[in-house]
Amino acid sequence: MSEKKSTLELMQPITLQGDLKLKNRVVLAPLTRGRCTPCEDPYDPKNKLANELMAEYYSQRASGGLLISEATAISEEGYGWLNAPGIYTEAQEDAWKKVTEAVHKKGGLIFLQLWHMGRQLHSSFHPKTKDIVSASAIAAKGETNNIEGKKVPYEKPRALTLEQVEATVQDYKKAAERAKKSRI
Numbered sequence: 001m002s003e004k005k006s007t008l009e010l011m012q013p014i015t016l017q018g019d020l021k022l023k024n025r026v027v028l029a030p031l032t033r034g035r036c037t038p039c040e041d042p043y044d045p046k047n048k049l050a051n052e053l054m055a056e057y058y059s060q061r062a063s064g065g066l067l068i069s070e071a072t073a074i075s076e077e078g079y080g081w082l083n084a085p086g087i088y089t090e091a092q093e094d095a096w097k098k099v100t101e102a103v104h105k106k107g108g109l110i111f112l113q114l115w116h117m118g119r120q121l122h123s124s125f126h127p128k129t130k131d132i133v134s135a136s137a138i139a140a141k142g143e144t145n146n147i148e149g150k151k152v153p154y155e156k157p158r159a160l161t162l163e164q165v166e167a168t169v170q171d172y173k174k175a176a177e178r179a180k181k182s183r184i
Contacts, residue, residue, distance in 0.1 A: 022065030030113040033070040034083040036165040045136035048086040049095040051062035062108025074175035080121020119157040132157040
């Protein structure tokens with residue numbers, strides 16, 4: 001296939017899953033950006049809000065067919081990356097609306113990557129409970145970042161009960177509903 005023909009195909013519209021129409025076949029893959037507003041206090045809820053920098057970043061890429069956002073926490077329990085956004089509070093939902101408005105204003109389409117860090121997070125993100133939860137009580141191998149951004153060994157998580165797994169599924173559902181309200 002010639003380079004010219006493949007470039008032309010890349011820029012052609014495509015329909016996915018029946019009714020999802022993309023203006024071209026260029027897709028921004030999800031990344032872990034960590035661009036929420038850094039605060040002096042790492043536990044400040046403001047450092048989990050999408051912001052103007054993120055709106056600018058995504059809107060600059062709105063000419064692509066589909067943008068997939070950075071990993072976005074579905075719950076406090078699943079949060080574990082400094083300056084990463086959440087979508088589990090009304091303030092977080094409202095903050096994402098500013099991002100989606102900027103993307104939509106430039107004709108873009110954005111999806112939100114929903115995220116629960118599970119055994120990958122560090123207990124320093126949860127100072128009151130020190131709780132890390134996962135499907136099993138098996139620590140990941142290697143290192144993760146703590147709330148100060150330092151590399152530390154993974155810790156052994158607490159295995160979720162069946163009821164807690166169901167609650168986590170509901171957290172995903174609630175996060176998806178908030179994302180829809182944010183016009184993502």
